[in-house]
Amino acid sequence: MGNFGKMKSITIKQPLKLDCGKEISNFPLAYETYGNLNEKKDNAILVFHALTGDQFASGINPVTNKEGWWNYAVGPGKAFDTDKFFVICANVIGGCMGSYGPGTIDPSTNKPIGTNFPVITINDMVNAQYNLLDHFKIEKLFAVAGGSMGGMQVLQFVSNFPNKAKVALPIACTASHSAQNIAFNELGRQAIMSDINWKDGLYDGQTNNPDKGLAVARMAAHITYLSKKGLQEKFGRNLQERSDLKFGFDADFQIESYLRYQGSVFVDRFDANSYLYITRAMDYFDLTKQYGGNLSKAFKESKTKFFIISFTSDWLYPTSENKDIVIALNAIGADVGFVEIKTDKGHDSFLLDVPDFLSTIKNYLNTTYLNINERRI
Amino acid sequence: MKEEFKVISELIDEKSRVLDVGCGDGILMEYLLKNKVVDARGLEISKEKVKKCLSNGLAVVEGNAEHDLKQFPDLSFDYVILSQTLQAFMSPENVIKDLLRVGKKVIVTIPNFGHWKVRLDLLFKGEMPITKNLPYEWYNTPNLHMCTIQDFYNFCHNKGINIFKTISLNGQKTSKITSSNLKFKNLISELGIFLLEK
Numbered sequence: 001m002g003n004f005g006k007m008k009s010i011t012i013k014q015p016l017k018l019d020c021g022k023e024i025s026n027f028p029l030a031y032e033t034y035g036n037l038n039e040k041k042d043n044a045i046l047v048f049h050a051l052t053g054d055q056f057a058s059g060i061n062p063v064t065n066k067e068g069w070w071n072y073a074v075g076p077g078k079a080f081d082t083d084k085f086f087v088i089c090a091n092v093i094g095g096c097m098g099s100y101g102p103g104t105i106d107p108s109t110n111k112p113i114g115t116n117f118p119v120i121t122i123n124d125m126v127n128a129q130y131n132l133l134d135h136f137k138i139e140k141l142f143a144v145a146g147g148s149m150g151g152m153q154v155l156q157f158v159s160n161f162p163n164k165a166k167v168a169l170p171i172a173c174t175a176s177h178s179a180q181n182i183a184f185n186e187l188g189r190q191a192i193m194s195d196i197n198w199k200d201g202l203y204d205g206q207t208n209n210p211d212k213g214l215a216v217a218r219m220a221a222h223i224t225y226l227s228k229k230g231l232q233e234k235f236g237r238n239l240q241e242r243s244d245l246k247f248g249f250d251a252d253f254q255i256e257s258y259l260r261y262q263g264s265v266f267v268d269r270f271d272a273n274s275y276l277y278i279t280r281a282m283d284y285f286d287l288t289k290q291y292g293g294n295l296s297k298a299f300k301e302s303k304t305k306f307f308i309i310s311f312t313s314d315w316l317y318p319t320s321e322n323k324d325i326v327i328a329l330n331a332i333g334a335d336v337g338f339v340e341i342k343t344d345k346g347h348d349s350f351l352l353d354v355p356d357f358l359s360t361i362k363n364y365l366n367t368t369y370l371n372i373n374e375r376r377i
Numbered sequence: 378m379k380e381e382f383k384v385i386s387e388l389i390d391e392k393s394r395v396l397d398v399g400c401g402d403g404i405l406m407e408y409l410l411k412n413k414v415v416d417a418r419g420l421e422i423s424k425e426k427v428k429k430c431l432s433n434g435l436a437v438v439e440g441n442a443e444h445d446l447k448q449f450p451d452l453s454f455d456y457v458i459l460s461q462t463l464q465a466f467m468s469p470e471n472v473i474k475d476l477l478r479v480g481k482k483v484i485v486t487i488p489n490f491g492h493w494k495v496r497l498d499l500l501f502k503g504e505m506p507i508t509k510n511l512p513y514e515w516y517n518t519p520n521l522h523m524c525t526i527q528d529f530y531n532f533c534h535n536k537g538i539n540i541f542k543t544i545s546l547n548g549q550k551t552s553k554i555t556s557s558n559l560k561f562k563n564l565i566s567e568l569g570i571f572l573l574e575k
């Protein structure tokens with residue numbers, strides 16, 4: 001990690017009261033923007049990233065030199081068309097791409113804050129990002145959008161700020177992290193915490209990081225992002241650069257090699273403590289509970305148009321959980337659209353080139369933007 | 378624009394809340410939004426059609442009326458519309474019950490199996506009728522519960538459902554159906570359009 005010089009950020013001066021009871025102030029929030037904010041300032045879309053994402057949604061990420069995580073969806077002529085819309089994306093607090101997180105250097109010790117960083121929640125992330133509206137002097141966003149943990153932030157944003165977004169697109173997410181979701185996250189955290197280099201989270205961030213633990217966490221999580229059918233079709237029992245089994249524990253199978261690769265590249269760009277903090281925030285997410293067991297109440301004050309999308313092969317945030325959000329919205333007569341997109345690509349579908357998904361979003365956003373301007377709705 | 382949709386539209390008051398069950402491509406919703414400035418929602422079972430509706434910015438939810446009407450609260454819509462779909466349900470009776478729970482008023486249109494052409498087909502050819510509104514063969518039809526205008530009229534009567542208005546549609550021609558001309562209209566109507574209340 002490093003090369004944070006090319007990054008834009010704001011410093012949030014006023015104190016932010018966190019759900020854990022602690023207060024933070026004077027902290028950085030790194031962000032990136034795509035497209036131009038128009039004169040009326042009515043074309044802004046705030047995009048929220050998922051667990052391992054960052055502010056670089058589109059184009060080439062200047063730190064990793066790889067394509068942005070939502071490059072299929074965000075850009076000129078794409079689903080979130082940056083010829084028309086001004087897309088803002090921030091690195092969540094707790095993250096490791098320039099925003100205030102466990103990897104931030106504590107000036108008093110000159111070492112990363114590590115596990116002295118306070119436990120944060122989805123609510124805290126959203127409240128921090130709300131400051132971007134003031135920064136850009138945007139009265140009301142055209143849309144908020146995101147998949148997975150990004151979708152959770154969309155739901156939280158609309159419930160916290162009911163009249164600050166005209167359109168909300170929560171994708172492949174849930175209003176309440178399930179036992180299965182928590183279980184997989186715990187597996188990842190245990191992998192990290194069992195790494196001898198983790199040192200109760202006080203590793204120096206330079207050498208001897210808990211990379212092995214973080215890589216295992218990533219490998220396990222990666223399986224949950226794909227579908228059984230997708231894995232079978234892509235890898236089957238194919239062998240990795242060998243004609244026969246080697247009767248050992250090297251990567252005989254392509255799927256093993258693939259997962260090892262995914263783990264090894266991940267540690268180059270991600271901080272293990274951030275992984276702990278962000279997965280914790282996801283596990284604590286229970287919007288239904290925040291509103292006394294009635295999810296509808298979370299959206300009662302809002303006039304936002306919702307468009308919810310799930311994927312047939314997503315077993316991590318299945319259609320049923322997305323549909324619970326639809327049901328809660330219909331119960332209060334909210335303006336809601338919902339479609340389950342057919343694909344074998346699993347939970348990861350929202351990040352991939354799934355034409356049906358991308359074209360429906362594109363048309364929905366473009367038409368809705370026109371309709372709102374013509375005051376038809 | 379289908380004549381049927383114009384008739385439906387005329388039954389609907391301005392600025393009301395409408396749910397179109399089985400909204401298809403959303404053509405009726407678009408028409409109502411434009412001509413009646415309604416607040417419109419749709420429920421549709423086909424993914425392809427739902428995507429088309431959403432692409433046009435319509436508030437349409439993918440779902441099956443037999444399971445998914447449950448999520449709408451009692452009397453949450455001024456009008457609930459069911460256009461030529463009733464015959465495709467496993468349990469039309471339960472769907473009608475749910476429509477009347479959700480909507481203050483319900484508009485149901487029925488492709489009329491009592492039309493004279495349908496009757497002649499069966500009488501002279503001895504084959505299951507195939508018509509403009511009922512274009513399927515017996516072995517691939519999605520229509521499980523065909524009925525006539527008379528059948529639906531009787532059904533409402535027996536279940537204590539109030540019929541406010543019944544309109545006959547034959548080609549482009551509309552006319553009123555009353556209890557006195559029911560037998561005749563059941564013979565000449567391609568579609569029956571019913572405005573109901575619990």
